[in-house]
Amino acid sequence: MSATGWPSTQxxxxxxxxxxxxxxxxxxxxxxxxxxxxxxxxxxxVLIFLTSxxxxxxxxxANDAANVFGTAVASRMIQFTTAAIICTVCLILGAVISxxxxxxxxxxxxxxNALPGAFMAAFSAALTVYWMTKxxxxxxxxxxxxxAIIGWNLFSGSITDTTALTKIFATWVACPILGAIxxxxxxxxxxxxxxxSRIHLLRLDGYTRLGLIIAGAFGSYSLGANNIGxxxxxxxxxxxxxxxxxxxxxxxxxxxxxxxxxxxxIGVGVFTYSKRVMMTVGDGILPLTPVGAWVVVIAHSIVxxxxxxxxxxxxxxxSGLPTIPLIPVSSSQAVVGAVIGIGLLKGGKGxxxxxxxxxxxxxxxxxxxxxxxxxxxxxxxxxxxxxVVYHEVRYVLSGPVLEQLEKSGIAVAELEPVRDRExxxxxxxxDAILEIKPKLTGELEEKILDAAEIYRLRVDPGKIKExxxxxxxxxxxxxxxxxxxxxxDHTWQLYDALSGSSMEWKKREKNKLNKPFNKHLDEQLxxxxxxxxxxxxxxxxx
Amino acid sequence: xxxxxxxxxxxxxxxxxxxxxxxxMDCISNGAxxxxxxxxxxxxxxxxxxxxxxxxxxxxxxVEGNRLRREIEGHLYTDMLIPDSRGDVLSLLEDTNYLxxxxxxxxxxxxxxxxxxxxxxxxxFKLLASTAVKSVESTVLASRAFFRNITAVRDHLGKVSFHxxxxxxxxxxxxxxxxxxxLKLENKLHLRYFVDKLDRLADEAEDVGDWLAIYxxxxxx
Numbered sequence: 001m002s003a004t005g006w007p008s009t010q011x012x013x014x015x016x017x018x019x020x021x022x023x024x025x026x027x028x029x030x031x032x033x034x035x036x037x038x039x040x041x042x043x044x045x046v047l048i049f050l051t052s053x054x055x056x057x058x059x060x061x062a063n064d065a066a067n068v069f070g071t072a073v074a075s076r077m078i079q080f081t082t083a084a085i086i087c088t089v090c091l092i093l094g095a096v097i098s099x100x101x102x103x104x105x106x107x108x109x110x111x112x113n114a115l116p117g118a119f120m121a122a123f124s125a126a127l128t129v130y131w132m133t134k135x136x137x138x139x140x141x142x143x144x145x146x147x148a149i150i151g152w153n154l155f156s157g158s159i160t161d162t163t164a165l166t167k168i169f170a171t172w173v174a175c176p177i178l179g180a181i182x183x184x185x186x187x188x189x190x191x192x193x194x195x196x197s198r199i200h201l202l203r204l205d206g207y208t209r210l211g212l213i214i215a216g217a218f219g220s221y222s223l224g225a226n227n228i229g230x231x232x233x234x235x236x237x238x239x240x241x242x243x244x245x246x247x248x249x250x251x252x253x254x255x256x257x258x259x260x261x262x263x264x265x266i267g268v269g270v271f272t273y274s275k276r277v278m279m280t281v282g283d284g285i286l287p288l289t290p291v292g293a294w295v296v297v298i299a300h301s302i303v304x305x306x307x308x309x310x311x312x313x314x315x316x317x318x319s320g321l322p323t324i325p326l327i328p329v330s331s332s333q334a335v336v337g338a339v340i341g342i343g344l345l346k347g348g349k350g351x352x353x354x355x356x357x358x359x360x361x362x363x364x365x366x367x368x369x370x371x372x373x374x375x376x377x378x379x380x381x382x383x384x385x386x387x388v389v390y391h392e393v394r395y396v397l398s399g400p401v402l403e404q405l406e407k408s409g410i411a412v413a414e415l416e417p418v419r420d421r422e423x424x425x426x427x428x429x430x431d432a433i434l435e436i437k438p439k440l441t442g443e444l445e446e447k448i449l450d451a452a453e454i455y456r457l458r459v460d461p462g463k464i465k466e467x468x469x470x471x472x473x474x475x476x477x478x479x480x481x482x483x484x485x486x487x488x489d490h491t492w493q494l495y496d497a498l499s500g501s502s503m504e505w506k507k508r509e510k511n512k513l514n515k516p517f518n519k520h521l522d523e524q525l526x527x528x529x530x531x532x533x534x535x536x537x538x539x540x541x542x
Numbered sequence: 543x544x545x546x547x548x549x550x551x552x553x554x555x556x557x558x559x560x561x562x563x564x565x566x567m568d569c570i571s572n573g574a575x576x577x578x579x580x581x582x583x584x585x586x587x588x589x590x591x592x593x594x595x596x597x598x599x600x601x602x603x604x605v606e607g608n609r610l611r612r613e614i615e616g617h618l619y620t621d622m623l624i625p626d627s628r629g630d631v632l633s634l635l636e637d638t639n640y641l642x643x644x645x646x647x648x649x650x651x652x653x654x655x656x657x658x659x660x661x662x663x664x665x666x667f668k669l670l671a672s673t674a675v676k677s678v679e680s681t682v683l684a685s686r687a688f689f690r691n692i693t694a695v696r697d698h699l700g701k702v703s704f705h706x707x708x709x710x711x712x713x714x715x716x717x718x719x720x721x722x723x724x725l726k727l728e729n730k731l732h733l734r735y736f737v738d739k740l741d742r743l744a745d746e747a748e749d750v751g752d753w754l755a756i757y758x759x760x761x762x763x
Contacts, residue, residue: 064570075625076626198691200556200560201624201631201688201761202559202560202624202689203553206556289626289761290625324729387646414662
């Protein structure tokens with residue numbers, strides 16, 4: 001080292017620089033490794049959680065394929081393998097093509113606010129449906145999921161939407177009755193037509209087979225499109241996939257890949273385990289003729305279409321025709337109802353009431369078992385595996401909330417005692433409200449809960465860029481951009497701001513004619529809320 | 543590769559089997575008519591060769607009927623058509639085809655054994671054969687209706703029963719007259735044997751009809 005110190009200094013500087021670089025590098029490396037480790041750990045966790053979705057998909061395929069192909073297979077009109085191939089191909093197409101389009105609406109499981117909780121709810125529902133499938137009983141997968149969500153609600157102290165429960169009860173009764181009425185009416189009409197048309201037995205066989213294949217294919221397509229949201233919807237925000245392109249030919253989006261995976265799981269369920277339920281539906285309750293088999297599939301599709309189609313209601317209203325009341329319908333229950341209808345039309349002697357009793361008890365126990373299993377499993381997952389199974393939801397009746405409630409015609413003076421008190425959990429908040437206002441109607445209660453729920457949002461410019469252009473209109477996106485940088489405590493505040501900035505964000509007057517528009521807008525709003533949500537802003541590991 | 547146009551067309555194979563079933567029914571119906579006309583020829587005492595021609599014609603029809611039946615059965619099984627009524631259809635086709643075989647057997651026995659039917663009994667024998675053939679024809683009509691017009695089956699089956707009862711009455715009357723006559727016992731027994739054979743044709747037709755009634759109930763939608 002020289003006396004001037006230069007080299008020394010240099011060397012020191014260099015040394016420090018090198019040391020610093022080393023430290024920095026080492027820190028960077030450590031950070032990168034940490035991040036990588038976290039990412040790998042997260043991806044593994046996500047993959048583990050994804051298995052519950054796949055299990056649910058498998059259970060759904062094993063049980064629900066019977067609704068579309070059960071009667072065809074049991075009446076030996078279509079071989080099981082043929083039915084399974086058609087069903088799988090069509091449901092994969094339905095899930096990937098139409099399911100991904102409706103992915104923003106999510107499934108029922110999308111209500112759950114923590115991935116491990118959603119995993120367990122899906123797993124419990126799948127387990128319940130699996131048990132029922134093992135017993136050869138056709139059950140409603142949606143009801144199993146709703147049951148599991150009720151279990152989650154009970155565990156997390158969230159409020160169970162009483163309308164969901166009422167819907168299940170109503171479906172148990174209304175759906176089989178409607179299925180039976182339509183099954184009997186269509187069967188009678190078909191018999192009359194066939195007796196007059198004098199079609200050769202073999203030709204009729206051909207037509208029926210074709211009819212069963214077409215009806216089954218469409219049924220499978222809609223099965224895939226409607227249920228993939230329940231199977232995979234909850235993983236949309238956390239899946240490990242990325243868009244995949246083959247040259248300029250076509251691109252498979254990440255969501256489509258996710259849904260493809262779910263649809264394959266459903267398909268595996270169809271192939272491996274659905275025959276038993278198919279035989280129960282198509283032969284167990286009442287041996288059906290091929291024409292009867294076709295009538296059952298058609299009757300259940302008509303019931304589903306007439307009593308659950310908002311589009312049909314909109315068409316009838318816009319044509320000035322009377323509307324058909326929309327009621328919750330389940331395809332399993334409609335199919336069983338249609339079989340009973342045909343059986344009763346034939347005098348009811350062939351109906352095996354014991355099998356029917358088993359099926360009905362399966363319907364009742366499905367949501368109950370799912371909720372109990374979910375509750376117990378959540379307890380284990382939280383306390384044994386230390387997983388966050390729910391994020392706490394907080395409620396506050398702040399000044400702006402009370403103002404908002406007053407605007408919607410609620411007397412807020414009585415609510416003053418709980419003003420500005422932040423309450424954790426829906427049930428606690430409801431109890432606090434009920435203490436001061438005991439005679440609260442369900443509608444008012446829902447309004448207060450909706451307005452008071454804290455759901456912190458930040459209109460982050462980075463997040464705005466993630467908005468799918470095709471899903472929101474340009475004007476809607478401009479409306480969101482206008483609010484860039486702003487934060488909100490409640491979803492309704494963002495809605496007020498959005499509807500003030502753009503007419504395309506404004507809900508129309510509440511009537512049957514505007515129902516489809518408002519429903520779509522609600523889905524778009526939900527998408528925006530989820531995108532801009534400041535996650536973990538209240539997450540507490542219980 | 544089986545790339546025939548009929549197999550490629552929608553319902554092409556179905557149409558082919560439909561035609562085959564109709565052809566089988568035609569064979570049975572034609573065979574029954576041939577049987578009646580052949581028996582007439584025999585009763586009128588025409589030369590031996592003409593009766594043999596009738597035997598050959600009925601036999602050809604029976605062979606053709608058997609071929610069609612086997613082919614239809616093969617198609618129904620290999621293509622897995624009409625799964626719920628396949629068994630019934632196969633039984634029906636076999637049973638109706640059996641009537642043709644029976645008619646051939648009877649006529650062959652007549653030409654071989656040459657029963658001496660006196661003028662006194664010719665009228666009743668002719669009537670017996672004609673009524674038995676009518677019962678067979680009604681069975682064929684009922685079978686055709688089973689495939690195309692299920693509601694008409696019952697009407698045709700009513701006629702089968704009617705003709706069978708007629709046959710029973712004619713046969714009884716004929717046997718009484720035969721045994722009341724001055725013929726030798728061996729002749730009487732020989733004639734009775736043929737009366738029973740002719741009557742059996744109607745009985746078998748009725749049996750087919752009874753099964754057909756059950757198949758119809760099963761097929762009723």
